[in-house]
Amino acid sequence: MLSKSQIKLITSLKQKKYRLQHELFVVEGVKTIKELLQSNLVLHKLYTTETFNIDAKDEILISEADLKRISFLKSPNKALAVFKIPEVKQIDKSKLIVALDDVRDPGNLGTIIRLCDWFGIRDLICSKETVDCFNPKVIQATMGSITRVNISYIDLASFLKDNQTTNYGAFMDGKNVYQTNLLEKGVLVMGNEANGISQEIESVINERVSIPRFGNIRATESLNVATATAVLLSEFKRR
Amino acid sequence: MLSKSQIKLITSLKQKKYRLQHELFVVEGVKTIKELLQSNLVLHKLYTTETFNIDAKDEILISEADLKRISFLKSPNKALAVFKIPEVKQIDKSKLIVALDDVRDPGNLGTIIRLCDWFGIRDLICSKETVDCFNPKVIQATMGSITRVNISYIDLASFLKDNQTTNYGAFMDGKNVYQTNLLEKGVLVMGNEANGISQEIESVINERVSIPRFGNIRATESLNVATATAVLLSEFKRR
Structure with missing residues (x-):
């Protein structure tokens, strides 16, 4: 009872x-x-x-x-x-970190957590406005990966400003990611579903990257943030 | 009224x-x-x-x-x-084709249609048991890409048996895709969310490919079919 x-x-x-x-x-x-x-x-x-x-x-x-x-x-x-809710561990800046600038959809966050787990990303850092990772819909979408990725909600702009490694940002008009030298450490920032990376965050990005469009798609459309994260993490990790 | x-x-x-x-x-x-x-x-x-x-x-x-x-x-x-509903055009075998073996989730199909559009895939072929692409939830997820990808529902096993180009299949235990020679034409087969590629289809696959796992993830887990499609299409198309 x-x-x-x-x-x-x-x-x-x-x-x-x-x-x-x-x-x-x-x-x-x-x-x-x-x-x-x-x-x-x-x-x-x-x-x-x-x-x-x-x-x-x-x-x-x-x-x-x-x-x-x-x-x-x-x-x-x-x-x-x-x-x-587990304690958040300190962020390890010696490896590639994924950062989310106001990702709002629980399914997208859940998928990104699974991707971080798959590609061996230890730290996922989220702006305060990003959907909470303990939201039930996020938990349903992570399939257990939530226990293997250290997720911190922080002041993202301050973090990136202080960061000594490269701040990579995903943009529609960035440099072709296939032709970009991607380092083993740094922060990869992914933006909000509708608005992309905010102006404040954009000002502290060192390297703007983009997944080239091969089809005859309209310029106003973009890849979904979770599928774009999949492609970019694969590029960082492939060997 | x-x-x-x-x-x-x-x-x-x-x-x-x-x-x-x-x-x-x-x-x-x-x-x-x-x-x-x-x-x-x-x-x-x-x-x-x-x-x-x-x-x-x-x-x-x-x-x-x-x-x-x-x-x-x-x-x-x-x-x-x-x-x-538009007429389905003839399948063009001179380019890379994506094939789905019983993908059931409308959100996954919608995302895969958007990916095909982005990566310039003209033909998406689906087994008869794959969710219908005119399902309202698929249409909501495609964001207009549905008009730029030619989607055929066919007997997938027969098609692959008769196919003269390479049938690539995504498996958990395939060859490292980053070390595989990926040709410009062929068929990339993605399997069902829970069961992967069926035995009948597996028997006509020429090249089994896999996205390596970089994290300490359990062997029973896999990437979501839509994010796996994103990574594999990026590998086929990157240059």
Whole structure:
């Protein structure tokens, strides 16, 4: 059985301010939860319709109906876990870092976190206006990668201003990335879905890069920010 | 004012069988509609709350309330257009072709269509089980690219069997794509989100390629099919 206070706590975690206040976030689905249980994340409580055979004090068996009451999904998937938000580690400037300037779409952020994980990017830094990485839709899209990428929300302009390595920025009219010398360390900045990189950030970019367009596409269109990140990370890492 | 038969026709176009029967599909949003009006697509009818200043016989001014009745979106965006499904052109085997083996997610197909457009891929061929490209969610994700890529639904296994150029396939355990000689013509096959390329298709692949993993990711995970397509198309086209 679920208590009223448990329901209230869990449903409050849909909102960023309550996630920050309680330092907790929600993960749904058996596969993702199992993966996160094996990571260094700390479980707060697991609400499930079938036992995971973990420490009984952490697991609360509930009915399908109760799961439906707390789930953020249209079709709940057997279990919902509440984890503690991990501590953010210090940023390692000796390697390539990915930075996001106000990426707003949770699916895009989730995909970019998976890409960082795949391409061995340890640090993802986000402007304060970037969507929260513990947003349930981001968590659904990351498939466990969230535990392997260190994500910091910072004053991006200050960080880039102080940065001693190259600040690369993705622009529509930058230099052909295939013909650019890409260093092993630096920061690759990706912009907002609608507006690209903001003027303030643009002023601290050292190298503007662009993925050339091969088709007969209109100049007003661009690649989606997640697919552009995929291509650019591949260029930085290929050998 | 909208007639009952108009409402019935438009709402039926949510379903593939009615799209095929009427040879019509729906596009929403002012920006995308304006772009498609400038393409070679043939407009059937435009239902809009504000005039587009096009031929009066094609445009029907409706109220916000009426738009809400016919829209497939939660927040309708001023206009809904019904276009004729264009004729599929013959496949051009002299260039690189992208093939999809049962890609099911509309967002992934939409993103892949945009990528084909960006990277100058003229032909996208899809297995019969791949999600329909005139599905409203695909159309929302393509941003107009749908008019510039020739999309054919075919018996993919037969096509690949008869193909005289190289059939490339994306696999988890293929050859490092960065070290593979990629030809200017051929077919690049991308598999289903959960199961990858099917056994039948695998048997007619000549070159298995893979995007190396740089991070410490678990072997069971893969890149999303759309981001993998982005990286592979970039590799084929980069110079």
